[in-house]
Amino acid sequence: MYRDRPHPVRLADYRPPEFLIERVDLTFELDEQVTTVHALLEFSRNPAATRGDGSLTLDGEQLELIELKLAGQTLTPAEYQLEAEALRIHRVPDRFQLETQVRIHPNRNTALEGLYQSGPMLCTQCEAEGFRKITFFLDRPDVLSRFRTTLIADQDRFPVLLANGNLVSETRLPAGRHQVIWDDPFPKPCYLFALIGGDLSVVEDQFRTCSGRDIGLRIFVEPHNLDRCGHAMQALKKAMRWDEERFGREYDLDLYMIVAVSHFNMGAMENKGLNVFNDKFVLASPDTATDEDFQGIESVIAHEYFHNWTGNRITCRDWFQLSLKEGFTVYRDQEFSAEVGSRDVQRIADARFLRNHQFPEDAGPMAHPVRPDSYIEINNFYTPTVYNKGAELVRMQACLLGPELFRRATDRYFERHDGQAVTTDDFVRCIEEVSGRDLAQFRRWYAQAGTPYLDIEADHDATRHLYRLRIRQWTPPTPGQPVKEPLHLPFALGLLDDQGRECPVRLEGDVQDQPAGTRVLELRELETEICVLGLRTRPVPSMLRGFSAPVKLRYAFTNADLIHLMRYDRDGFCRWDAAQRLQERLLLRLTQDPTTLIPDDVVAAFRDALRDPATDPALIAELLTFPSESYLADQLDVVDVDGIHRAHRQLASHLGTHLNDDLMAAYAHNQDPAPTEVTPRAIGRRRLKNRALALLMAVDGAKVFNLCQTQFETADNMTDTLAALRLLVDHGGAAGDAPLQRFYERWSQVPLVIDKWFSVQASSCREGTVERVRGLMAHPDFSLRNPNRVRSLIGALCHANSVQFHAADGSGYRLLSDVVLELDPLNPQIAARLLKPILSWRRYDAGRQAQMRRELARVLETGELSADVYEVASKALDTVPEQAESS
Numbered sequence: 055m056y057r058d059r060p061h062p063v064r065l066a067d068y069r070p071p072e073f074l075i076e077r078v079d080l081t082f083e084l085d086e087q088v089t090t091v092h093a094l095l096e097f098s099r100n101p102a103a104t105r106g107d108g109s110l111t112l113d114g115e116q117l118e119l120i121e122l123k124l125a126g127q128t129l130t131p132a133e134y135q136l137e138a139e140a141l142r143i144h145r146v147p148d149r150f151q152l153e154t155q156v157r158i159h160p161n162r163n164t165a166l167e168g169l170y171q172s173g174p175m176l177c178t179q180c181e182a183e184g185f186r187k188i189t190f191f192l193d194r195p196d197v198l199s200r201f202r203t204t205l206i207a208d209q210d211r212f213p214v215l216l217a218n219g220n221l222v223s224e225t226r227l228p229a230g231r232h233q234v235i236w237d238d239p240f241p242k243p244c245y246l247f248a249l250i251g252g253d254l255s256v257v258e259d260q261f262r263t264c265s266g267r268d269i270g271l272r273i274f275v276e277p278h279n280l281d282r283c284g285h286a287m288q289a290l291k292k293a294m295r296w297d298e299e300r301f302g303r304e305y306d307l308d309l310y311m312i313v314a315v316s317h318f319n320m321g322a323m324e325n326k327g328l329n330v331f332n333d334k335f336v337l338a339s340p341d342t343a344t345d346e347d348f349q350g351i352e353s354v355i356a357h358e359y360f361h362n363w364t365g366n367r368i369t370c371r372d373w374f375q376l377s378l379k380e381g382f383t384v385y386r387d388q389e390f391s392a393e394v395g396s397r398d399v400q401r402i403a404d405a406r407f408l409r410n411h412q413f414p415e416d417a418g419p420m421a422h423p424v425r426p427d428s429y430i431e432i433n434n435f436y437t438p439t440v441y442n443k444g445a446e447l448v449r450m451q452a453c454l455l456g457p458e459l460f461r462r463a464t465d466r467y468f469e470r471h472d473g474q475a476v477t478t479d480d481f482v483r484c485i486e487e488v489s490g491r492d493l494a495q496f497r498r499w500y501a502q503a504g505t506p507y508l509d510i511e512a513d514h515d516a517t518r519h520l521y522r523l524r525i526r527q528w529t530p531p532t533p534g535q536p537v538k539e540p541l542h543l544p545f546a547l548g549l550l551d552d553q554g555r556e557c558p559v560r561l562e563g564d565v566q567d568q569p570a571g572t573r574v575l576e577l578r579e580l581e582t583e584i585c586v587l588g589l590r591t592r593p594v595p596s597m598l599r600g601f602s603a604p605v606k607l608r609y610a611f612t613n614a615d616l617i618h619l620m621r622y623d624r625d626g627f628c629r630w631d632a633a634q635r636l637q638e639r640l641l642l643r644l645t646q647d648p649t650t651l652i653p654d655d656v657v658a659a660f661r662d663a664l665r666d667p668a669t670d671p672a673l674i675a676e677l678l679t680f681p682s683e684s685y686l687a688d689q690l691d692v693v694d695v696d697g698i699h700r701a702h703r704q705l706a707s708h709l710g711t712h713l714n715d716d717l718m719a720a721y722a723h724n725q726d727p728a729p730t731e732v733t734p735r736a737i738g739r740r741r742l743k744n745r746a747l748a749l750l751m752a753v754d755g756a757k758v759f760n761l762c763q764t765q766f767e768t769a770d771n772m773t774d775t776l777a778a779l780r781l782l783v784d785h786g787g788a789a790g791d792a793p794l795q796r797f798y799e800r801w802s803q804v805p806l807v808i809d810k811w812f813s814v815q816a817s818s819c820r821e822g823t824v825e826r827v828r829g830l831m832a833h834p835d836f837s838l839r840n841p842n843r844v845r846s847l848i849g850a851l852c853h854a855n856s857v858q859f860h861a862a863d864g865s866g867y868r869l870l871s872d873v874v875l876e877l878d879p880l881n882p883q884i885a886a887r888l889l890k891p892i893l894s895w896r897r898y899d900a901g902r903q904a905q906m907r908r909e910l911a912r913v914l915e916t917g918e919l920s921a922d923v924y925e926v927a928s929k930a931l932d933t934v935p936e937q938a939e940s941s
């Protein structure tokens with residue numbers, strides 16, 4: 055907790071560590087109330103660092119020091135200094151052994167960082183800086199050590215004791231205790247350390263690697279969850295095979311373990327050989343998990359597995375380089391999902407996520423580059439920018455090189471940097487060397503925050519058969535970066551003729567004939583002119599195919615252009631983008647003026663999409679899904695919360711009315727013959743069916759209402775049950791109350807389903823939701839100590855329910871700040887994350903602005919805020935002077 059203003063850490067101040075720790079030998083005597091940690095550390099001076107004053111400073115927080123020995127000699131109080139967050143030893147030799155013993159209290163650890171208790175088990179979370187809450191250490195990612203871990207605990211309460219690496223021995227001890235020793239042969243930074251103690255059941259399987267080694271795969275869960283691990287295990291095996299084939303990466307240890315815990319701040323953690331997971335991303339059966347949950351599990355399991363190479367074998371030099379591992383690993387998991395599912399649908403999901411979450415971050419007070427240059431609390435920088443924009447930077451480089459060269463570049467990266475802690479620059483250098491390209495300008499993407507705009511104009515010269523595109527790029531200023539430089543980006547272009555056929559993109563100076571289809575051009579200048587030859591008629595441009603760069607493209611498409619692209623474009627992203635643009639245009643007009651006419655040809659285009667037998671149902675569902683209310687809000691100078699919501703309903707009800715027969719047909723046709731199957735095809739059909747139902751439900755009518763109720767009552771998979779429940783609840787009143795009650799009774803023993811019960815209510819647009827959420831906070835099943843619960847109730851209201859959260863009376867803001875103030879002393883990471891939706895208060899009308907500011911100020915005035923909450927709240931109110939200097 056901070057009392058004085060916390061100081062920012064700056065990239066420019068990076069220095070190599072003065073000491074390295076070659077070996078770490080840890081012994082834990084585990085107990086929920088008091089755990090003792092004994093550490094034996096082998097230090098040596100780092101030859102690559104400049105010599106300091108001969109002292110050593112270790113990180114350590116909330117540790118009770120009970121023993122401190124250097125080279126076997128207990129240090130006297132005069133020889134060291136213990137501070138709140140550090141242990142300073144005044145004089146140390148060049149090589150020495152340090153021995154410490156500390157006490158910690160897992161049951162009091164509500165921040166879920168370090169060693170903590172989750173239900174009956176003990177577990178750890180060390181990234182980014184949690185290891186310092188376990189023992190005194192050089193808690194930084196560029197100190198790589200070999201770890202040996204001895205765990206001692208009561209045999210009955212903690213029969214399973216796990217740590218990183220290979221099992222060395224298991225021994226029974228007197229007094230009902232036992233001891234288990236683990237050894238990890240791979241040097242690693244301490245943020246990858248993990249241990250687990252608990253009474254867990256295990257699902258076992260095997261994987262034979264490409265070189266013929268057999269790897270034991272184990273998923274540990276609480277005994278009653280044993281039958282819900284099958285999907286996670288399949289996903290793990292798929293990911294292991296895929297990484298061998300696509301990136302040539304083989305697994306290295308003999309054992310790969312995953313443990314599911316129910317109290318976890320994020321999705322999962324890639325600790326070496328011992329991944330710890332939020333149980334939401336492990337446990338699934340068709341009756342309890344939605345399709346989205348199944349897909350989430352597959353991609354998070356893959357993501358953590360891929361970290362074994364991108365993160366663990368090669369790690370980050372410092373936390374400013376976080377995107378080195380996160381951006382690359384997200385790219386890898388996106389590619390995996392694209393290849394095991396549908397590439398188009400995956401790319402649309404990537405683009406939607408970026409537009410809904412990363413673009414607003416880039417336009418708000420917390421905007422930061424993919425490689426930030428300063429932070430107050432690193433936990434605030436596990437962001438869509440570092441993760442998802444970071445993945446886009448990797449993707450753009452892959453696009454510039456093409457698949458073969460890119461594979462050679464990643465091979466070189468893995469070979470050169472294995473076992474090292476490196477920077478994003480080291481990654482780009484491998485790409486440059488292999489391709490012979492100069493990526494100096496491209497590197498700006500890592501350092502420059504903000505989403506670039508591409509403003510495009512086109513004209514066609516019918517006599518000279520010339521088509522000209524003029525592209526101007528610019529990036530709005532962000533905090534600390536008033537002036538932006540032009541970026542280097544791939545611009546994938548296709549041109550469609552009036553029959554919807556692809557034209558060749560033939561440019562002046564081409565020596566070879568161009569085939570019809572996509573051509574990847576490169577933009578570098580502020581203004582670029584592209585002159586395409588040989589076009590008799592004016593084509594319709596299909597731009598940024600595959601979302602080739604994370605930018606905002608502005609071009610005066612006509613409705614007819616967009617309908618043409620929606621109908622004919624072969625590029626799934628551009629087809630979807632055309633549908634989004636049509637909807638966005640209509641929705642924004644309806645927001646301003648509810649009497650706006652909805653053109654028949656637009657409705658007809660959606661009808662055609664619904665009827666198209668050649669299109670994947672999942673893609674049709676995407677075409678019929680409107681841009682979110684929060685995305686539309688971002689397009690307005692002053693957000694009109696209620697107008698946008700009304701427009702959404704109006705367009706849904708218009709389509710529901712005018713496409714009634716086709717929607718009914720799609721609903722009936724996609725009633726799944728295999729309702730518990732989770733193949734991409736079955737998932738796509740359920741998505742389309744439930745989107746059709748939602749549009750139909752936007753029109754009042756007994757027939758469809760009964761359909762929805764029947765679906766709720768008879769569905770045997772959670773996707774259909776939940777889709778129907780949401781609609782019934784949104785409908786309001788008793789229509790939703792009885793199903794909610796039934797749902798609760800049916801699932802009261804399954805916490806992950808009860809999370810859904812909370813979130814359906816909190817994300818409902820029905821009146822009085824804020825009050826209802828306040829009421830639910832007093833429900834016996836609600837607890838601020840479980841992050842999944844907090845996200846499912848408070849997160850759902852504040853992050854996924856614009857119209858109710860931004861209620862004009864300010865009640866949503868008040869609820870949020872009340873929760874943040876209560877949660878901050880318990881779990882600062884989650885508290886800081888919750889604040890996100892009010893950080894962009896400047897974008898709202900004067901009344902809401904004042905209310906949001908008041909709540910932010912109320913939070914900030916509190917005496918003992920965490921650094922996490924202090925950083926976001928103060929940056930939102932612009933009270934951090936350092937920010938301006940940090941460009």
Ligand code: B3K
Nearest residue numbers: 181182320322323433436
């Ligand atoms: N590396 C972890 C995230 C740790 C977050 C710490 N606040 C999970 C992941 O990205 O795979």
Ligand code: ZN
Nearest residue numbers: 357361380383
């Ligand atoms: Zn990750």
